[in-house]
Amino acid sequence: MRRTDPEGQDQGPVRDTPARGHGPVRYGPPLPDDGLPVLPALAAALAAAAGRGGEEPVGGGPALLDAARGYWERRGLPSAPGTAAAGPGAPALLLALTAALGGDVLVPRPCAAWWAPYARLLGRPVFHVPTPAESGGVPDPYALLETVRRVRDEGGDPRLLVLSVADDPTATVAPPELLHATVEAATGEGLHLVSDETWRDTLHAPHATVLLSPAEMVPDRVTVVTDLAGALLPAGWPAAVARFPAGDSGTALHARVLDVLTALGARLAGPVAAAAAHALDEPDPVIDRREAVVRLHARVAAALHTAVVDAGGLARPPQAGRHLYADLEPLRAALGAQGVGDAQELEDFLTARLGMPAPGGHRFGDDLQALRVRLATGPLLGGTDAERLECLTSPAPLELPHLQRALMSLRSVLDDLRDDAQRWEPPR
Structure with a gap:
């Protein structure tokens, strides 16, 4: 297999990962953990629900989804009933979104290690787009347009762009002007955006850093995904929430995602859902x-x-x-x-x-x-x-x-x- 750069120039053969046991999926890096013991208040919330032997409904129960909508409301992203879903970690939600949207997937280079494998699992091509020098997580808008053009010229069908304003792996926050240009380019090409906002609550200088969500710019073309392991829950309690666009297209996408989650059996355990709802309510502790x-x-x-x-x-x-x-x-x-x-x-x-x-x-x-x-x-x-x-x-x-x-x-x-x-x- 050979690789090409964003301009379509041949860059020579792709070298396989050299050592056995270093596969990109099973041996891929997890989210960076905070390294700390569980917050006692969260442990108490989980323990109080330990008698719940059942699972949550597919997509999350009412208490969890209400807590998620309140979480987004406090961040300037109002969410109507029927526009939220929950799953056992962001990977399950991204897999369901990729399956529901179809087509080829575009991601920044570099990007979170778990993004591309889920598209490839579905047999979807993944195209990496370079990021500018000042930040990662959001592709350069001109490189994005050129990549979309090239993919279409080669018979591809790009439909989805995954990005992150607060980024893993680069630990940077994309400036609003870059984000706006990239979002404008993506929506102009008819792409749906998935905004991974797992790290939005971990800004090192929150009063000096401007973080905007793409969902604030184009509410009808962006699905927000937040893995609670970023700032609210231990990584061993997998839970994530997704906020879908309002309107007919968002409703249809929400329904298709629930179908995929049902087929996967991707439900949250009851006690984890209780702890997730408690964390999303953001009490003082x-x-x-x-x-x-x-x-x-x-x-x-x-x-x-x-x-x-x-x-x-x-x-x-x-x-x-x-x-x-x-x-x-x-x-x-x-x-x-x-x-x-x-x-x-x-x-x-x-x-x-x-x-x-x-x-x-x-x-x-x-x-x-x-x-x-x-x-x-x-x-x-x-x-x-x-x-x-x-x-x-x-x-x-x-x-x-x-x-x-x-x-x-x-x-x-x-x-x-x-x-x-x-x-x-x-x-x-």
Whole structure:
């Protein structure tokens, strides 16, 4: 198989993932976890519903959907009855949406690791569109138009664009002007948009960062999907909600998605639905924990960014989430001496050296040959619940000995690469 760039130029053969046991689906990286024990109020909500042995109705019960509509209302996205659905995690909802909409799928490069596999599972082609230099998650509008034209010229049928304003893996937030241009280009080409807003409540500087949803711009062409593992629930309690457009087209899409969820048996467990509804209602303990978690991970992500840049790597400053996307291309010579020549080898090298997952950029649709990697902040918080909780409650978490040791270890690995790279620089 060969690959082409967005202009349709042949880029040569696609290299298979080199090592056995590194498949893109079963071994793909999960969402970056917050690394913290479950909030007691959420545990109590789950325990109170533990006697519910039944499942939720397909698409969620009334209490959960009412809570979801209230959640969106507080974010300027009013939602009428019959325009919301819930499922056991965002992947189930995206799979159902992709099946319901049909056609080919467009995604940014890079993008969340779980987006493309669900389209491919359905036999749908997936086309990656480059993002601009300042942010990820939202494709460049001109590259999007060119990709749509090329796909159609080759007999394809692009119908769906998946994007994220607050992004995994790049941890950036797309500026409103870029988002507006991309949304305008997509809707002008007749595409339906799925806005993954899993990370919208994890802005590192919420009062200094403008985050707009595409659903605010074109309410009749955007379905919003939010995985509650982003900011509200533990990752092990899978739950997600989707907000559909109002009107006939949204109603029809909602109905088709419920059909697919029914065929999949994709229902939430009753106790998890109760905890999800409690979290979506956003009582004070949930808000307080979320804000504390965001502050903690923002500090650690900033320290991680400094370590990467000081070592000579490249990274956009993190603005959301619990991760950083690093480009270690400037350290290629030093990494090459360690047997690292592509993203899979970089993943293996850093995972072993850091003692924590470090998925390579190829997991997110990036070029296998590029030395890019997503680094998560959660594994740096400590090895025990007590250490992680101490990070959460400390006024100066970066001064805690166990977090200092974790950051020093990471810095040491990166600094060794920088020093090696500098020794091998040719004389000027």
